[in-house]
Amino acid sequence: MGQKERSPYYLAAIKVIKKIPKGKVATYGQIARLAGRPQAVRAVAWFLHSSSKKEKLPWHRVVNAKGEISLSLDQGYFTQKQLLEKEGVHFSLYDKIDLKKYQWSK
């Protein structure tokens, strides 16, 4: 019984993130919308940051609205880029992802 209670929104967001298929990416706004709270993008970012490890989330498949990696260079930037390239996601110059091509459409 040591389980900590989590909000329905947390659970919904996690569930959505886990559904992102390999080789595709989703934006924070997209996840927030699918989870039922379109304006809670910052919460989604927090969930991802705090629980990606224990929930075993495909965190690297989440990028910002511009199709860029949101991490700074001294954080997981390269790790995320490598993971995505390994799944076949192509980065253009300036490390941008073509969302029209790679964004997950439900």
Add this chain to the structure above:
DNA sequence: AACCTGACTTCGG
């Protein structure tokens, strides 16, 4: 209990 921060998005100038 109040204030701050964060792996963001959107709108206005």
Add this chain to the structure above:
DNA sequence: TCCGAAGCCAGGT
């Protein structure tokens, strides 16, 4: 088209 500011949510201090 680019940049600054506001808005929103949850957890940490």
